Amino acid sequence: MEIIPAEIQPPARSIAGASGNRIRLASERVTNGGDGADLVIAFNEQVLLSRVRANELNQDCIILLEDKWRTDQDADIAAAYATVCDELTASGYRLHEVPMEEECLKLVPDPRRGKNMFALGMLCSIYSMDLELAREQVRFTFRKKDEKITLRNIELLEAGWNWAKANLDIKFTIPASRPREPQIVVNGNTALALGVVASGMEVCAMYPITPATSASHYLSEIFEKVGCVVHQAEDEIAACAFAVGASYAGKCALTITSGPGLSLKQEVIGLAVMSEIPLVVIDVQRGGPSTGQPTKVEQGDLFAAMFGGHGDAPKIVMAASTIEDCFYSVITARKIAETFNMVVVVLTDASLATAQQPFPRPHFSEQWLAPPVDQSAIASGARPYDWDPKTGLATRFIPGQPNGMHCLTGLAHDRDSHVAYDPDINQEGIRHRGLKLAAFQKTLKAPALFGGEEGDLLLVGWGSTKGAIEEAVTRLREEGQAVSAMHFKFLQPMASGIEDVLHRFKKVMTIENNWCDQFDDGLIDGENRRYTALAMLLRSRFLVDVDCWGEVRGQPIKPGTIATVARDAMNGMR
Amino acid sequence: MSAPLTECLLRTIDEHYSLQDYQSDISPRWCTGCGDNGILTAVQRLCRDEQLPPEKTVFVSGIGCSSRLPHYMNAYGFHGLHGRALPVAEGIKMRRPDLHVFVSTGDGDCCSIGAAHWIHAIRYNMNMTVLLHDNQVYGLTKKQASPTSPRGLKSNTTPSGTWLDPINPLTTSLGVANVSFIAQAVDWIPELLYDIIEQAYRHKGFSLVRILQRCPEFLPTLFDPWVRNPASTRLLVHEDGIQLSAALSKTYRNQEVHDPGNIHRAREVSSLTEEIPVGILYRDDDVPCYEDLREGERPNTPGLVRTVLDEEFDKFTIWPEEQPTDAAN
Numbered sequence: 001m002e003i004i005p006a007e008i009q010p011p012a013r014s015i016a017g018a019s020g021n022r023i024r025l026a027s028e029r030v031t032n033g034g035d036g037a038d039l040v041i042a043f044n045e046q047v048l049l050s051r052v053r054a055n056e057l058n059q060d061c062i063i064l065l066e067d068k069w070r071t072d073q074d075a076d077i078a079a080a081y082a083t084v085c086d087e088l089t090a091s092g093y094r095l096h097e098v099p100m101e102e103e104c105l106k107l108v109p110d111p112r113r114g115k116n117m118f119a120l121g122m123l124c125s126i127y128s129m130d131l132e133l134a135r136e137q138v139r140f141t142f143r144k145k146d147e148k149i150t151l152r153n154i155e156l157l158e159a160g161w162n163w164a165k166a167n168l169d170i171k172f173t174i175p176a177s178r179p180r181e182p183q184i185v186v187n188g189n190t191a192l193a194l195g196v197v198a199s200g201m202e203v204c205a206m207y208p209i210t211p212a213t214s215a216s217h218y219l220s221e222i223f224e225k226v227g228c229v230v231h232q233a234e235d236e237i238a239a240c241a242f243a244v245g246a247s248y249a250g251k252c253a254l255t256i257t258s259g260p261g262l263s264l265k266q267e268v269i270g271l272a273v274m275s276e277i278p279l280v281v282i283d284v285q286r287g288g289p290s291t292g293q294p295t296k297v298e299q300g301d302l303f304a305a306m307f308g309g310h311g312d313a314p315k316i317v318m319a320a321s322t323i324e325d326c327f328y329s330v331i332t333a334r335k336i337a338e339t340f341n342m343v344v345v346v347l348t349d350a351s352l353a354t355a356q357q358p359f360p361r362p363h364f365s366e367q368w369l370a371p372p373v374d375q376s377a378i379a380s381g382a383r384p385y386d387w388d389p390k391t392g393l394a395t396r397f398i399p400g401q402p403n404g405m406h407c408l409t410g411l412a413h414d415r416d417s418h419v420a421y422d423p424d425i426n427q428e429g430i431r432h433r434g435l436k437l438a439a440f441q442k443t444l445k446a447p448a449l450f451g452g453e454e455g456d457l458l459l460v461g462w463g464s465t466k467g468a469i470e471e472a473v474t475r476l477r478e479e480g481q482a483v484s485a486m487h488f489k490f491l492q493p494m495a496s497g498i499e500d501v502l503h504r505f506k507k508v509m510t511i512e513n514n515w516c517d518q519f520d521d522g523l524i525d526g527e528n529r530r531y532t533a534l535a536m537l538l539r540s541r542f543l544v545d546v547d548c549w550g551e552v553r554g555q556p557i558k559p560g561t562i563a564t565v566a567r568d569a570m571n572g573m574r
Numbered sequence: 575m576s577a578p579l580t581e582c583l584l585r586t587i588d589e590h591y592s593l594q595d596y597q598s599d600i601s602p603r604w605c606t607g608c609g610d611n612g613i614l615t616a617v618q619r620l621c622r623d624e625q626l627p628p629e630k631t632v633f634v635s636g637i638g639c640s641s642r643l644p645h646y647m648n649a650y651g652f653h654g655l656h657g658r659a660l661p662v663a664e665g666i667k668m669r670r671p672d673l674h675v676f677v678s679t680g681d682g683d684c685c686s687i688g689a690a691h692w693i694h695a696i697r698y699n700m701n702m703t704v705l706l707h708d709n710q711v712y713g714l715t716k717k718q719a720s721p722t723s724p725r726g727l728k729s730n731t732t733p734s735g736t737w738l739d740p741i742n743p744l745t746t747s748l749g750v751a752n753v754s755f756i757a758q759a760v761d762w763i764p765e766l767l768y769d770i771i772e773q774a775y776r777h778k779g780f781s782l783v784r785i786l787q788r789c790p791e792f793l794p795t796l797f798d799p800w801v802r803n804p805a806s807t808r809l810l811v812h813e814d815g816i817q818l819s820a821a822l823s824k825t826y827r828n829q830e831v832h833d834p835g836n837i838h839r840a841r842e843v844s845s846l847t848e849e850i851p852v853g854i855l856y857r858d859d860d861v862p863c864y865e866d867l868r869e870g871e872r873p874n875t876p877g878l879v880r881t882v883l884d885e886e887f888d889k890f891t892i893w894p895e896e897q898p899t900d901a902a903n
């Protein structure tokens with residue numbers, strides 16, 4: 001997982017400027033970022049402080065810290081360094097000061113451009129990795145560069161390895177389990193872009209916004225190879241309208257964005273709902289409202305995705321819960337959009353966007369792709385909105401189809417797409433557009449339970465928190481607690497059978513990365529408490545007293561935190 | 575030999591579209607005397623004369639009185655959102671070069687709420703014909719000032735008159751990179767209105783025709799000085815622009831030979847305030863169209879998708895132990 005500061009070049013040695021990577025290693029499949037760090041490498045003590053303050057380090061965490069600051073010419077810097085080191089040691093962390101730059105200087109003139117390899121070498125030694133494999137990776141990474149550069153990097157890698165071997169008495173062995181089938185390792189945004197190609201969509205219209213942009217960067221790299229287009233529009237409204245135009249002209253298109261962009265697109269999304277144009281909207285959620293926390297994770301857009309625009313505008317909302325899911329969700333979304341002529345919103349978030357996780361290499365299927373644009377003649381007498389009374393479905397007429405001429409409109413309209421002046425017709429239209437949601441809902445199965453089929457506590461989640469929630473459940477069940485988890489892929493509509501599940505547990509609680517009021521705030525009571533988004537939905541739909549827990553710290557929720565929350569909740573029950 | 579020939583002839587006759595073939599079953603609901611009626615007539619004539627297959631023709635619009643035009647055409651129509659006609663039209667055109675795309679937009683629609691799209695649409699230069707129905711007022715919402723209203727215009731939101739000078743859609747458009755066709759017409763000279771729209775249609779690229787359009791409902795006398803006094807209309811004539819019939823030439827004596835290739839003169843003429851220039855202000859046939867620049871080298875086929883996906887997956891794949899990749903280097 002990446003730690004990304006808000007600025008491109010944050011001031012050096014600033015607490016807020018921490019950037020880095022979190023790596024979780026295990027012999028079995030890793031489903032989430034885990035709890036606190038056991039080992040951290042930091043290039044200065046100030047960025048480290050931000051991680052300490054965010055409670056990101058375990059109590060006895062090993063710290064490998066660049067030591068050049070101790071003798072810095074600037075007395076303030078040297079003093080700050082010394083103070084922090086003392087604090088860290090006093091707090092129980094196992095601090096090792098490492099002359100990283102000094103060692104690198106022996107090999108390169110500018111150690112700032114090489115000490116990452118030195119650090120990698122140290123890690124390889126500490127975690128008993130095969131150095132030859134690391135060398136190979138370095139060769140692969142620099143394969144397009146000059147041979148000298150590769151050699152220099154390998155030297156730095158070996159230097160780190162040797163230094164750690166000679167000076168550190170830290171050793172872990174985490175045996176690798178080789179995959180039995182090929183795995184691909186990508187982040188969620190790359191997976192989304194691959195999913196777009198695999199879905200058969202031909203147009204992606206977007207406007208740059210963090211943390212969605214990197215998906216469009218990668219898509220821009222590969223989309224033209226399959227004859228398709230990433231269009232960077234003048235703003236999000238134009239991007240969404242462009243996608244709607246392309247979709248209307250024959251093939252479902254997509255637009256990809258994050259919170260502020262989703263807000264801007266709402267009017268156009270409403271138009272697509274009203275005129276029944278298929279459209280895929282991907283929202284890589286970040287902290288909100290307003291500009292919020294652009295590089296940080298939050299699950300704050302669920303209601304915006306469902307109810308964001310004005311009027312009654314039923315659309316399908318689904319959430320990807322893993323990186324693999326990012327890939328397949330796009331394919332599914334395109335299919336649903338074109339089958340039901342609906343808008344499908346796919347929610348991912350900043351943590352899925354930048355985290356990497358291996359998953360089985362997909363086997364391409366032509367079924368994933370959209371059929372060619374239908375240009376056959378429309379039967380005479382057929383009407384553009386001939387809503388099926390049972391399912392609400394109508395056939396889409398595509399420009400170029402003889403006899404299909406009609407004027408699509410965002411105004412309330414009748415079956416001929418004529419502007420409706422009759423009071424019954426608005427009811428008719430809204431009824432049928434809503435029915436499509438029910439028709440789609442009939443195809444859904446209730447999400448499988450993780451843990452047991454019944455018990456004391458059910459934890460419910462959606463999106464990127466899946467791995468952490470399930471890991472918490474595993475730990476709690478090992479302690480003998482009757483805890484299970486249910487995770488939603490489709491949030492609108494929700495599958496049948498969920499109410500039944502809710503009733504099989506003494507307590508139901510959602511775990512979400514969005515806000516809910518806390519009772520320890522004096523003003524908050526049962527009458528005014530605001531619940532997290534999914535909790536609010538479950539309460540209103542199923543009339544079950546669903547509780548919730550949420551945080552908006554801009555960090556992925558940790559399994560340990562969830563386990564604590566669950567234990568507290570069960571203690572409260574007793 | 576003869577049978578196929580008759581068949582062929584029959585088919586041509588069959589496929590000949592008449593004016594009625596472009597008229598929808600809804601009759602226009604604009605006010606009597608509204609300039610939009612004349613614009614609709616000109617467009618229907620153009621479709622007939624160019625024999626555009628109705629199913630291959632798309633009329634896109636925003637919201638406003640003028641944006642009702644697609645409802646009155648027998649063609650595909652897209653009556654979308656206030657201000658957003660242009661990006662919708664771009665999306666339509668992007669992957670469907672076979673479609674003839676027209677846009678009808680009002681002065682509020684284009685120059686106010688949709689202003690960003692207007693500027694960028696000129697720059698994209700996608701092949702479409704855009705009719706800016708400029709009545710210098712908001713019609714549909716009942717008489718509010720528009721960004722093209724003359725300074726001092728009294729309206730429901732400016733009871734003591736507007737404070738600002740209007741945006742000049744012509745000079746503004748002529749200042750945008752990649753501008754390729756800008757013309758001005760007036761609804762009260764139907765002959766030239768038709769001519770100019772026809773040239774706009776025939777131009778490959780983004781052709782913008784600003785049409786001064788009367789709104790008798792809210793500003794019944796706004797254009798009177800020009801309608802009543804032909805000398806205040808300056809006709810821009812040129813062998814690459816419009817040519818005048820003898821009758822017109824007699825009535826409209828204020829003429830200037832203007833080469834549509836001359837952007838500097840186009841800007842000067844567009845800036846006239848006392849007189850209304852009518853004709854082709856600017857045309858450049860060499861500006862590339864965005865949809866052509868972005869056309870894929872290879873068509874999107876299942877086989878290609880499979881190949882590219884596999885190539886990409888290869889970059890990210892960890893193979894199981896028995897795979898030879900580890901041993902190879």
Ligand SMILES: Cc1ncc(C[n+]2csc(CCOP(=O)(O)OP(=O)(O)O)c2C)c(N)n1
Binds near residue numbers: 639720
């Ligand atoms: C987002 C949004 N804002 C406001 C409106 C209300 N509205 C409809 S048409 C219009 C202006 C119409 O003026 P113009 O574009 O000049 O067209 P005209 O009616 O004069 O042809 C406005 C403000 C709307 N439909 N949508």
Ligand code: SF4
Binds near residue numbers: 639714
């Ligand atoms: S209000 Fe004006 S612009 Fe609208 S239809 Fe009437 S005359 Fe035409």
